[in-house]
Amino acid sequence: MTFIQKWLDAVDRKGSILCVNIDPAEPQQRANGVLPAGMSKLDWSLKLVEAVSPYAAAIKPNRQYFKDFSRDEMVQLNQAIHKHGMVSIDDSKIADIGDTNDAALYHAAQEGFDAVTYAPFPGNIAATCEAAKKHGMGLIPLVLMSNPEYAVMKNIPIAGQAFYEYLARESAAHDADGVVVGAPSAKNHLSLEELQRVKELIGPRTVLVPGIGAQGGDLEPIVNTFGDYAIVSVGRAIAYNDDPAATARNYFELIQKLRLS
Numbered sequence: 455m456t457f458i459q460k461w462l463d464a465v466d467r468k469g470s471i472l473c474v475n476i477d478p479a480e481p482q483q484r485a486n487g488v489l490p491a492g493m494s495k496l497d498w499s500l501k502l503v504e505a506v507s508p509y510a511a512a513i514k515p516n517r518q519y520f521k522d523f524s525r526d527e528m529v530q531l532n533q534a535i536h537k538h539g540m541v542s543i544d545d546s547k548i549a550d551i552g553d554t555n556d557a558a559l560y561h562a563a564q565e566g567f568d569a570v571t572y573a574p575f576p577g578n579i580a581a582t583c584e585a586a587k588k589h590g591m592g593l594i595p596l597v598l599m600s601n602p603e604y605a606v607m608k609n610i611p612i613a614g615q616a617f618y619e620y621l622a623r624e625s626a627a628h629d630a631d632g633v634v635v636g637a638p639s640a641k642n643h644l645s646l647e648e649l650q651r652v653k654e655l656i657g658p659r660t661v662l663v664p665g666i667g668a669q670g671g672d673l674e675p676i677v678n679t680f681g682d683y684a685i686v687s688v689g690r691a692i693a694y695n696d697d698p699a700a701t702a703r704n705y706f707e708l709i710q711k712l713r714l715s
């Protein structure tokens with residue numbers, strides 16, 4: 455089954471398009487938004503998965519925060535995500551030569567992920583899409599990032615089009631399962647027109663949308679543009695709130711209003 459189908463099934467099952475990012479920072483790592491002292495990363499992550507599971511259809515662990523995890527720990531986390539009827543996205547943003555990307559996809563498959571994020575800047579979209587299919591993994595290339603600095607990249611002309619259009623077009627041409635498009639906000643560079651352009655170029659594929667919550671992104675243009683193909687991702691605003699379940703429910707309800715209007 456393709457990742458797109460897995461996602462649409464999860465949306466049906468859960469009645470939600472919310473994805474919760476798990477980015478567990480260690481207490482000594484930064485001042486705010488960290489794991490409680492003395493609590494294991496795995497226990498904290500499993501507790502979060504359970505708390506948000508009534509309101510979310512996907513979980514996205516960011517690999518930079520899990521460098522210390524064993525395969526067994528990652529397998530346990532993915533089993534919990536699947537037990538609750540959600541899909542699991544390995545946010546690795548792989549970005550290397552073919553054999554190395556293949557290694558990342560192999561490990562993601564062994565750990566039980568459903569899809570992997572990919573930074574297509576080495577120019578090997580075709581080969582990486584093929585490798586993802588070989589491993590039964592969904593592949594989600596970055597197209598429009600949410601960070602303000604991406605403004606310097608997105609319109610660089612390439613093959614007669616803007617860089618982001620090129621990435622969206624290539625992702626669709628090689629049958630990637632989706633793309634990453636950040637949520638427009640007052641602080642970043644993203645516009646409704648760009649969202650619509652990406653939709654036009656990729657057709658019915660998933661769109662992983664980070665940038666809601668801590669980064670101040672706007673829900674409305676995302677849900678209105680991409681509908682149930684939008685994997686609406688919220689991280690710190692839920693994970694580090696005193697009541698993650700209640701916060702996930704609030705986001706779920708905000709999204710539902712837009713989905714059903």
Ligand SMILES: O=C(O)c1cc(=O)[nH]c(=O)n1[C@@H]1O[C@H](COP(=O)(O)O)[C@@H](O)[C@H]1O
Binds near residue numbers: 687
């Ligand atoms: O690929 C991503 O998920 C991603 C792409 C992007 O353009 N912007 C972005 O914030 N992300 C990731 O999405 C998550 C955002 O987390 P919060 O800002 O806490 O909701 C982090 O794990 C980021 O690494």
